[in-house]
Amino acid sequence: MPCRVCDSERLELALDLGQQPWCNHFLKPEEAGAEPRYPLRLVYCHDCATPQLDHTVAKEVMFGDHTYLSGVTRTLSDHFREVAREVDQRFGHLGRTILDIGSNDGTTLRHFQDLSWDVLGVESSRSVARRAVEQGIPTVNEFFALPMARALGRRFDVIHASGVFFHLEELHPVTEAIREVLRPDGVFVVEFLYMKTIVENLAFDQIYHEHLLYYNLANLRHLLRRHGLDLFDARFSPIHGGSIIGFAGHAGAHSPSERLQALQAAEDAAGANRFQTYLDFAGRVEKAREENLAFLRQRRAEGKTIFGMGAPVKGNTLLNYFGVGPDLIQVLVEKNPMRRGLLAPGSHIPVVMEGDVTSPPDVYYVLAWNFKKEILKNHQDLLEQGVEFYFPVNPKEDNA
Numbered sequence: 001m002p003c004r005v006c007d008s009e010r011l012e013l014a015l016d017l018g019q020q021p022w023c024n025h026f027l028k029p030e031e032a033g034a035e036p037r038y039p040l041r042l043v044y045c046h047d048c049a050t051p052q053l054d055h056t057v058a059k060e061v062m063f064g065d066h067t068y069l070s071g072v073t074r075t076l077s078d079h080f081r082e083v084a085r086e087v088d089q090r091f092g093h094l095g096r097t098i099l100d101i102g103s104n105d106g107t108t109l110r111h112f113q114d115l116s117w118d119v120l121g122v123e124s125s126r127s128v129a130r131r132a133v134e135q136g137i138p139t140v141n142e143f144f145a146l147p148m149a150r151a152l153g154r155r156f157d158v159i160h161a162s163g164v165f166f167h168l169e170e171l172h173p174v175t176e177a178i179r180e181v182l183r184p185d186g187v188f189v190v191e192f193l194y195m196k197t198i199v200e201n202l203a204f205d206q207i208y209h210e211h212l213l214y215y216n217l218a219n220l221r222h223l224l225r226r227h228g229l230d231l232f233d234a235r236f237s238p239i240h241g242g243s244i245i246g247f248a249g250h251a252g253a254h255s256p257s258e259r260l261q262a263l264q265a266a267e268d269a270a271g272a273n274r275f276q277t278y279l280d281f282a283g284r285v286e287k288a289r290e291e292n293l294a295f296l297r298q299r300r301a302e303g304k305t306i307f308g309m310g311a312p313v314k315g316n317t318l319l320n321y322f323g324v325g326p327d328l329i330q331v332l333v334e335k336n337p338m339r340r341g342l343l344a345p346g347s348h349i350p351v352v353m354e355g356d357v358t359s360p361p362d363v364y365y366v367l368a369w370n371f372k373k374e375i376l377k378n379h380q381d382l383l384e385q386g387v388e389f390y391f392p393v394n395p396k397e398d399n400a
């Protein structure tokens with residue numbers, strides 16, 4: 001496989017997380033053991049510095065009818081409101097038409113509608129797109145691509161894409177299509193998980209089959225420039241444990257901000273685009289596995305019960321890479337009722353509802369470790385009862 005961004009053949013293995021099932025599909029008991037597994041390997045491109053997966057699970061398997069709703073998460077909705085206000089203030093004078101790629105249930109576009117923008121969404125999931133339309137958000141139920149973009153027959157002042165840019169298997173046609181429907185002075189707002197922060201925080205559980213590509217500013221700009229676009233501004237946001245909100249336009253249409261240049265300099269100074277950084281990352285991940293297994297085995301040998309706190313999708317990467325099963329962690333305690341009675345893919349640890357836990361375990365193993373502060377604050381009562389909280393990964397305090 002050549003590099004997904006620059007077509008180079010100079011790819012080298014950085015991190016091998018083994019054979020893993022698709023982490024988004026929690027299993028009915030009768031499905032356990034039959035779930036397909038796919039290689040989960042991160043390779044690094046020596047030419048454009050893009051970390052990426054070398055195996056692609058078909059997008060129809062992953063996104064044909066996903067059930068993730070961005071409107072459900074309060075924090076996320078607040079975040080998109082803030083982005084909408086920022087875009088409105090800074091770029092509203094250009095004109096107020098917006099296209100949202102991967103528009104989900106229309107959460108982002110609703111905030112733009114509130115600010116009197118003319119909105120259009122593109123969403124591949126049928127049930128999610130229908131939900132958006134029912135709520136008054138015009139939405140096209142398709143995968144965003146060049147022919148459908150041209151068929152829209154119009155251009156937009158602003159194009160927004162959040163958390164979809166690294167999902168895309170057909171990266172180049174999509175980037176091409178963005179350029180095609182962006183007005184000459186228009187702004188492409190692209191939000192993505194920041195790989196520099198993932199590496200610094202050892203957030204290797206953000207690596208899963210849906211995330212084919214991982215971005216720093218350097219390789220994102222490489223991609224955009226191939227298609228006549230470029231970043232002219234960017235800022236760090238703590239959302240999703242560390243993201244970048246980038247502002248791009250047609251190459252040369254806007255002058256680069258000092259803020260962008262400072263972020264890029266910090267990225268280079270941290271070695272975020274060097275292969276050696278990824279090799280070190282892999283070494284730290286391996287060490288975390290040894291420490292975690294030693295801890296879990298020791299507590300079990302002491303006769304203690306261990307429950308997982310939360311059953312986040314990303315937790316499955318961690319459990320499966322560590323090789324943890326119900327012998328070490330008895331159940332995963334979760335709030336999302338859609339996962340009631342199901343088993344975590346690969347590890348086959350049963351999911352139970354928070355309200356059904358009558359007495360706490362000796363140890364809570366916190367899969368949503370990125371919410372450490374909040375979790376410790378909310379569970380003061382359990383801490384006082386002597387319940388031990390174990391965090392599989394301990395991120396750096398300062399993510400900026």
Ligand SMILES: [Zn+2]
Nearest residue numbers: 003006045048
């Ligand atoms: Zn490359």
